Amino acid sequence: MKKIDIETAKQQVARSDTIRSINKLVVLNYIREYEPTSRAEIAKHTALQRSTVSSLVNSLIEEGLVKEIGIGESSGGRKPMLLELRRDEEAAIGVDITPSLTTVATANLAGEILEKISFPTPTDRNETFLAILKVLKKIKKGLKKEDIQIGISVPGVVDDVSGSITYVPFFGWENWDLKEKLSKKLGLSVLIDNDANAIALAESWFGKSEVRGVKSFITVLVSEGLGTGIFFDGQVYRGYKGAAGEFGHMTIGKQKSDTACSCGGRYCLEAFTSNKATLDRYNRLAGKKETSIDKVLKLASRGDKKALEAVFETIDFLALGISNLIVGLSPEVVVITGKITSLWHLIGDALTEKVASTIKQKIPMARITPSTLGENPTLLGAISLSLIKKFAKVG
Numbered sequence: 001m002k003k004i005d006i007e008t009a010k011q012q013v014a015r016s017d018t019i020r021s022i023n024k025l026v027v028l029n030y031i032r033e034y035e036p037t038s039r040a041e042i043a044k045h046t047a048l049q050r051s052t053v054s055s056l057v058n059s060l061i062e063e064g065l066v067k068e069i070g071i072g073e074s075s076g077g078r079k080p081m082l083l084e085l086r087r088d089e090e091a092a093i094g095v096d097i098t099p100s101l102t103t104v105a106t107a108n109l110a111g112e113i114l115e116k117i118s119f120p121t122p123t124d125r126n127e128t129f130l131a132i133l134k135v136l137k138k139i140k141k142g143l144k145k146e147d148i149q150i151g152i153s154v155p156g157v158v159d160d161v162s163g164s165i166t167y168v169p170f171f172g173w174e175n176w177d178l179k180e181k182l183s184k185k186l187g188l189s190v191l192i193d194n195d196a197n198a199i200a201l202a203e204s205w206f207g208k209s210e211v212r213g214v215k216s217f218i219t220v221l222v223s224e225g226l227g228t229g230i231f232f233d234g235q236v237y238r239g240y241k242g243a244a245g246e247f248g249h250m251t252i253g254k255q256k257s258d259t260a261c262s263c264g265g266r267y268c269l270e271a272f273t274s275n276k277a278t279l280d281r282y283n284r285l286a287g288k289k290e291t292s293i294d295k296v297l298k299l300a301s302r303g304d305k306k307a308l309e310a311v312f313e314t315i316d317f318l319a320l321g322i323s324n325l326i327v328g329l330s331p332e333v334v335v336i337t338g339k340i341t342s343l344w345h346l347i348g349d350a351l352t353e354k355v356a357s358t359i360k361q362k363i364p365m366a367r368i369t370p371s372t373l374g375e376n377p378t379l380l381g382a383i384s385l386s387l388i389k390k391f392a393k394v395g
């Protein structure tokens with residue numbers, strides 16, 4: 001049971017006249033989940049009256065969110081008119097800032113990418129801001145509607161109250177008011193979140209059904225760093241000042257890593273499990289000077305012994321970290337994201353077994369599964385941040 005917060009309750013009382021808008025969201029979300037569907041199906045499964053559903057669907061069509069796509073098969077009575085989300089218009093803008101590339105993309109209401117522009121992320125944050133602004137200005141000019149929110153994913157800590165980026169360790173950027181700057185210049189609302197949190201949101205929106213339907217799961221992003229997002233009780237858990245889920249900086253033991261964490265530390269989980277850590281380990285083991293993790297992963301997939309050894313050592317440390325997360329937070333599922341998952345057929349069972357073997361006291365084991373968000377999970381995360389406004393009850 002959740003404790004009632006008086007301030008929140010007060011707002012909800014004041015909003016009791018918005019039942020229609022909440023019901024409209026129920027209908028919109030039903031269509032999103034079960035499209036193509038019909039007014040009769042919606043009424044049957046949402047317990048809303050048929051006449052209410054018809055009126056709400058008509059509003060959604062007028063607002064350009066839903067469209068009729070033709071007559072479907074009858075399940076007894078009159079043949080139904082089928083409905084689905086509109087896909088031909090921009091409904092979301094996502095900005096995905098990663099240590100290597102920044103991608104700005106537009107997507108439709110179903111989260112499908114319509115247009116995408118990428119450029120190397122400048123190390124100077126003002127240059128990054130100007131480069132993003134330039135692309136967004138161009139996109140804004142072509143928009144048919146202006147009620148679009150910009151979602152931004154960053155590899156760092158974001159204060160969810162102020163929206164200010166507290167720290168991006170890879171670049172050493174601190175206290176960056178990117179949200180305020182962009183919304184002032186563009187007149188569009190902006191929502192920023194940490195990359196692993198954004199991925200957690202994307203998994204809850206676009207992930208495979210066994211993750212989407214789960215109330216508590218954790219995402220682990222293995223990339224230049226190691227990020228974790230906590231999806232707890234149906235929403236992303238942010239903690240005080242939005243800094244929850246920084247498990248990459250969890251100290252593990254007294255062993256010192258040869259690779260530095262993005263924070264400079266040598267004892268953080270990230271120092272042992274980031275792509276850089278795997279790359280450094282491979283170079284040490286094989287006496288090579290590879291600069292690309294892609295190369296090492298490819299070698300491992302072809303059975304190269306040193307590459308496999310480097311990858312499996314990463315898996316050992318990753319298992320240790322994940323085991324601690326399961327013991328502390330008891331998620332139902334742990335979703336692993338990042339290039340390393342391309343080797344899932346080799347590493348999946350080993351990771352699960354290693355985690356299970358370290359969980360004691362009959363604490364329930366979580367399912368460990370690779371992400372199904374595809375090649376660009378953080379971009380989908382940014383787009384999810386943008387789409388929230390269309391589908392979720394605000395507040």
Ligand SMILES: [Zn+2]
Nearest residue numbers: 249261263268
């Ligand atoms: Zn660290």
